[in-house]
Amino acid sequence: MLAKLGLDGHDRGIKVVARMLRDAGMEVIYLGLRQSTDSIVAAAEQEDADAIGLSMHNAGHLTLGPAMLAALDDAGLDIPVVIGGIVPEPDVAVLTRAGVAAVLGPGASAEEVVATVRRVVGRR
Amino acid sequence: MTEPLTTEHLIARSIGGDRRATGRLLSLVERGGPEADRIAELTHAGADAGRVVGITGAPGSGKSTMVAALVAAFTDAGDRPAVLAVDPSSPLTGGAILGDRVRMAAVDSTAFIRSVATRGHAGGLALSIPGAVRVLGSAGYTPIVIETVGVGQVEVDVTAAADTTVVVVTPGMGDAVQANKAGLLEVADVFVVNKADRPGADDTRRDLELMLELGHVTGQEDLGHRPPIVMTNSLDGTGIEAVRRAIIAHGDHLRSSGRLVERHRRRARLELATRAGLQFDHRVRQALDSPAMRAAIDDLAAGRLSPGSAMRVLAPLVDPTAR
Incomplete structure (x- = not known):
C-alpha cells in the first residue's frame, strides 16, 4: 500500500514506484496525497496490507515516520513500513533504529525497490 | 507476535465489528482453496440479508467519486455500507495498481472499502466476489457496493453477483448506439447520467430513453420495472440521494415481485x-x-x-x- 503522508504534494516518485511494483507482479493499493496516520491505519486494516510504502520529499520523515509506526503499533498492526524519497544519509540510521523496515533513496533502481519490498514482506 | 487466529475466531471478530478480521477474511477468500471453502461454509447462512449493488461504467465516468458520495448518503440514512472496488490486473505481469481509494478518501473511515484486482484467470472474480459478499454480509454490512469498469466479462460476472446494477454514463461519450453495443443496457436496473452539468447531458438522457423504449418494443424489459434515469453531479452531490432512492425502490420491486x-x-x-x-x-x-x-x-x-x-x-x- 503506497501513500503520501502529510501535506507533501510531490507525487511523481510514488507513482513511478507504484508502476515498478505493478510490473513486478504486485498488487499496489494507491492511497494518494494528504493521508493521515489514521487514514493509513484504516486502509491497512480494510485492505489487509502486507507492507506500507510512504513517500517523503519535504523533510518530514523524522516526525512522520515514527508517528506512522506508533499509529500502527497502537492499532496492533504488525506491518513493515518502507520510506522512500529524500532522506539524508544520517537520518537513515535514525529511522531504521526507530523501526522503519527500509529506506530507499532517489537513486534506487526498480530491481532494488522490488527486492526491498519482497524482503520486508518475506520477513513477516 | 500474536498467535495466528483460527478461521472461527476471525469470523467471530469480524461479526463483532473488527475491521482487521474482516480484511484478513477477504484475503483468505481471495486466495481460494479449502480455507475459502471453510469461510464460505461459516458465512453463507444469512449473508443474503443485505442489498448488493453493482456499479459499472466506462473508465473516467466518475464511478469512484459517485460511489463515495452514494456511500456517504447510505451512511447518513443509518446504513453500514461496504465497497468492493474492482480494478483490472495487468495481463502481462499479473500486477495491478488499485487507485479507487484516492476518490473515496472522504468515506474511508466510515465505510469498509476493499480494493480487488481482477487477477486475470478465467472465472476468478466470479468465485471470489460471491465469497467476499458473504464475508461482508455476515459482518453486517449493507449495502455492499461492487464497483467495476464496465468492459467485458468482468462486468458481467460482477453484475451477476448484484441484486441491483447501476450503469453510469457521461455526456459526450458516444451516443446510445455505443451504449447498446457495449451491452450495458441489458444489465442496467438504474441509469445514472453523471457529470450532468456538462453539455450534452440532456441528449444522453434522450438517447437512453429511446433505447429503453426499444427494449419495451422487443419485450426485453421487466414489465414491473422500467430503469429510471438519474442525472447526477458527484462533485456537488446533485442527484445522489435520488440514486440511493432508486436503488432502494428497485430492491423493493425485486422482493415484492x-x-x-x-x-x-x-x-x-x-x-x-x-x-x-x-x-x-x-x-x-x-x-x-x-x-x-x-x-x-x-x-x-x-x-x-x-x-x-x-x-x-x-x-x-x-x-x-x-x-
Missing part, C-alpha cells in the same frame, strides 16, 4: 458452473500433460492426426465414462 429469488437462483447457478468449470479445466490440463496426450499433440501438430481424432484420445482421459 419475487424476482429477487430468481436473481439469487441465477447467481447460485453461475457460482456452481464456475466452480465446476475450473475443476474441469484442471482435469483437462492434467490429461494434456499425460504421455499418451503428448504423443497425440505431437501427431496433431505434425499433421498426422486430425483434431477430431486427438479429441477421441483426450476425452476418455478427462472423463473415463466418455466414449
